[in-house]
Amino acid sequence: MNWDWQVFCEDTIERQVVQGCFGKNGDITYLDWLMSAWGWTVSVSLCALVIALIVGSIIGTLRTLPDRPWTVRFGNAWVELFRNVPLLVQIFLWYHVVPAIFPVLKQVPGFLLVVLALGFFTSARIAEQLRAGIQALPRGQRYAGMALGFTTFQYYRYVLLPMAYRIIIPPLTSEAMNIFKNSSVAFAVSVAELTLFAMQAQEETSRGIEVYLAVTGLYMISAFVINRIMAFIEKKSRIPGFITAGGSGGH
Amino acid sequence: MKKHLLAFAVAAVAAGSAFAQAGDTLAKIKSSGSITLGVRESSGLGYTLGNGKYVGFHTEMSERIADDLQKQLGLAKLEVKYQPLTSQNRVPLVQNGTVDLECGSTTNNQARQKDAAFAFTTYVEEIRIAVKANSGITGIKDLNGKTIVTTTGTTSVQTLRKNKRADGLTFKEVMGKDHADSFLMLESGRADAFIMDGSILAANISKSKVPADFKIVGEVLSVEPIACMMRKDDAAFKKAVDDSIVRQIKDGSLAKLYDKWFMQPIPPNNVKVGLPLSAATKEAWEHPNDKPMEAYEVK
Numbered sequence: 001m002n003w004d005w006q007v008f009c010e011d012t013i014e015r016q017v018v019q020g021c022f023g024k025n026g027d028i029t030y031l032d033w034l035m036s037a038w039g040w041t042v043s044v045s046l047c048a049l050v051i052a053l054i055v056g057s058i059i060g061t062l063r064t065l066p067d068r069p070w071t072v073r074f075g076n077a078w079v080e081l082f083r084n085v086p087l088l089v090q091i092f093l094w095y096h097v098v099p100a101i102f103p104v105l106k107q108v109p110g111f112l113l114v115v116l117a118l119g120f121f122t123s124a125r126i127a128e129q130l131r132a133g134i135q136a137l138p139r140g141q142r143y144a145g146m147a148l149g150f151t152t153f154q155y156y157r158y159v160l161l162p163m164a165y166r167i168i169i170p171p172l173t174s175e176a177m178n179i180f181k182n183s184s185v186a187f188a189v190s191v192a193e194l195t196l197f198a199m200q201a202q203e204e205t206s207r208g209i210e211v212y213l214a215v216t217g218l219y220m221i222s223a224f225v226i227n228r229i230m231a232f233i234e235k236k237s238r239i240p241g242f243i244t245a246g247g248s249g250g251h
Numbered sequence: 252m253k254k255h256l257l258a259f260a261v262a263a264v265a266a267g268s269a270f271a272q273a274g275d276t277l278a279k280i281k282s283s284g285s286i287t288l289g290v291r292e293s294s295g296l297g298y299t300l301g302n303g304k305y306v307g308f309h310t311e312m313s314e315r316i317a318d319d320l321q322k323q324l325g326l327a328k329l330e331v332k333y334q335p336l337t338s339q340n341r342v343p344l345v346q347n348g349t350v351d352l353e354c355g356s357t358t359n360n361q362a363r364q365k366d367a368a369f370a371f372t373t374y375v376e377e378i379r380i381a382v383k384a385n386s387g388i389t390g391i392k393d394l395n396g397k398t399i400v401t402t403t404g405t406t407s408v409q410t411l412r413k414n415k416r417a418d419g420l421t422f423k424e425v426m427g428k429d430h431a432d433s434f435l436m437l438e439s440g441r442a443d444a445f446i447m448d449g450s451i452l453a454a455n456i457s458k459s460k461v462p463a464d465f466k467i468v469g470e471v472l473s474v475e476p477i478a479c480m481m482r483k484d485d486a487a488f489k490k491a492v493d494d495s496i497v498r499q500i501k502d503g504s505l506a507k508l509y510d511k512w513f514m515q516p517i518p519p520n521n522v523k524v525g526l527p528l529s530a531a532t533k534e535a536w537e538h539p540n541d542k543p544m545e546a547y548e549v550k
Contacts, residue, residue: 012409012412013409013412013413013416015362096435096439099439100439106439106440106441110425187403187426187428188428188432190400190403190425190426190427190428192426196403196426199339199403199404200403200404200408200426202339202404203338203339203404203405203406204406204408204409205362206342206362206363206365206366208339208342208343
């Protein structure tokens with residue numbers, strides 16, 4: 001195998017190797033392009049993660065409310081809608097079908113649509129995890145909150161959710177990492193992210209192996225950074241004696 | 252690599268000759284009694300009808316090359332195997348011997364010539380602009396400030412980039428995931444123009460709901476020689492393939508094949524592509540050559 005890592009230092013118009021590997025005066029090299037693609041991947045992922053956490057928390061909570069059958073049904077419908085349709089199909093629905101029904105959405109950039117699609121898709125999964133987390137708590141916790149005279153909002157805010165979130169941090173870490181990997185579907189609506197870069201750059205340079213290795217490395221770094229951040233949060237939010245530390249196994 | 256060595260061993264024994272080499276495709280074909288053709292599943296020059304059937308201008312041409320090879324090698328029977336390829340895997344699969352001859356829609360350029368060899372150019376692709384018939388766009392100058400779509404993983408993106416810089420235009424560039432997706436963006440108004448190979452544009456327009464709503468306009472943005480690809484450093488095999496191509500050009504069968512796939516109704520929908528033989532392709536047939544894209548000047 002003869003490697004040709006110089007390919008990243010070439011400019012994207014004449015394919016000449018540029019001094020210092022970064023383009024000047026508006027010209028861009030493949031390295032510039034790779035970095036910008038990484039930026040798009042990270043932006044799509046983080047924006048979608050914020051939406052997924054907010055919407056997922058709301059829907060997950062709604063699904064556990066007592067004596068609110070219609071709210072619970074709405075939550076169920078949301079989860080089933082967004083987790084039963086493949087992600088790539090959802091992206092196309094947002095991009096091609098929904099704007100055909102509401103023409104005003106034609107002006108919305110692909111970036112926003114993909115963030116919404118990825119965010120809602122993941123929100124269904126987070127909602128399900130949060131519901132499981134809340135339902136895993138002993139029933140007595142809810143009653144204790146009520147006995148203190150808390151309103152429903154208050155006992156969720158001060159009693160149930162702080163415990164439930166701690167329980168679900170490990171699966172939440174997986175979701176946060178998945179969002180980085182799933183963000184690759186954004187290429188389908190022409191967001192210039194890593195997958196699109198890989199497909200295009202390998203075609204232009206014929207150095208597919210180098211391009212795919214670089215892109216793989218960046219996906220791994222991104223997912224691993226989020227993994228470390230979540231691990232840090234898990235460690236900091238741990239309550240001694242309540243939830244056993246990860247890795248110590250069952251007692 | 253093991254397969255190679257095996258082919259080599261079999262070839263050496265069968266031919267009883269010490270001259271057979273590992274890179275000798277003709278010997279491999281002769282000893283195995285089969286040739287593997289690299290084909291495309293959805294391209295302007297070759298596509299599938301499903302159920303393992305591959306058709307198209309370049310696919311049929313490569314079958315005729317196989318016929319000529321069979322005659323040359325004096326084989327009673329030559330089994331033709333088909334291996335579908337994509338833009339991403341075509342070069343490695345030719346290099347590692349999975350495919351003996353790739354006749355799809357591969358542009359012959361200098362970068363690829365480092366990895367593989369090309370037969371004589373059999374089709375010259377022109378990069379063109381497709382727009383909605385009522386858009387009033389007549390050429391690249393009208394594209395200033397417009398949204399332009401091309402397909403990810405094609406050389407048209409580079410063409411667009413070069414034009415952007417040469418003409419000082421500012422336009423928004425979007426990329427479809429495949430040609431069908433790009434065409435949908437033009438159709439649904441997400442893009443004002445679709446820049447792509449002329450044959451692909453013509454094929455997509457012919458297959459659309461209302462073909463009269465679209466037209467191909469303006470200048471030729473770039474010219475790309477399309478040729479069959481094979482392993483490097485195998486002069487005997489390249490000569491055999493080139494000879495077959497010259498034979499097909501001389502006796503007019505290549506022209507007939509072109510007429511069949513571009514001017515007549517073709518399966519599966521029995522719609523005409525309607526793309527007459529371009530002057531550039533005619534020129535390439537009159538003077539058979541394997542010059543890369545870089546040797547072509549845009550007129």
